Amino acid sequence: MIDRYAVAGNPVEHSRSPTIHQQFAQQTGQHLDYGRLLCPLDGFKATLQAFADHGARGCNVTVPFKFEAFEMAARRTPRAELAQAANTLRFDAPSEGGWLADNTDGVGLVRDITVNAGVALSGQRVLLLGAGGASAGVLGPLIEARPAEIVLANRSFDKAQALVDRHADWAAEHQVRLTARSLDNAGQAYDVFINGTAASLSGGGVPVGPGVLRPGTLALDMMYGPAAQPFLQWARDHHALARDGLGMLVEQAAESFAVWRGIRPDTAPVLASLRAQLDAPLNRTPSP
């Protein structure tokens, strides 16, 4: 029987993950099928259990189930534990210890910044906007990259503070200054600015002023496709290096693939082919 995987979420119809994983499978000679699993908002657990009971080997998890996925697993990797959210599940048998939850968003983001964009994080000042599932997943690996400072700013300040509190020991261990701020006091002239809010997705514009940028700042929106365009234009207008979330998407997928299959695909050709597809006119908004 062919090994089956899927991206589980709501919505999932526009997800690029099946295309990415099919390309990874071809490239590495792995025989697998990767589809989409639309889960009712009140039926994530049941849908996933049925998928696993029918022999599936694992899944990616997207909005809004990353926290629920984390709760469901018998075992969690340290990076999932820090995030308290999972974007990757491996349906290991009970005799193997049970389901494993992982979070590959952060390692994907860091790899996209440092390898694909060629921008160093070490010693830099970083502004991360948002305190939802995506920011929870990336904060730990961002700290591991040892910037001098990370400011986490969010519309709901309490959520930013809670995330910062949870990562305080990790930040101290890596000698990173980590603080929570409100959006209207986000600070000035960062080296790296990461928008991990859903503002672009909802057409809400950039939630902070251009003072957070300086010429040459890497300004990265986790969104990609048409919905990311206003952010990218704003960044270019203010002489920043504009980047969308497509590279992060491909890199987190490669890490998930490695968790399932024990082999890491080459992301460069897959990112190039997706970039070419996205540069063709699109009239819909993809989700991770």
Ligand code: NDP
């Ligand atoms: P969540 O729904 O968990 O969190 C949303 C966050 O955005 C919250 O911090 C929320 O603030 C904030 N927010 C929403 N709307 C606005 C607004 N108009 N102005 C300011 N802040 C706002 O979403 P996720 O964290 O899971 O995802 C965030 C984004 O990242 C999405 O666009 C998603 O598509 C993208 N993403 C991309 C990935 C990739 O691989 N490229 C991977 C994962 C996510 P508050 O707490 O105040 O509500």
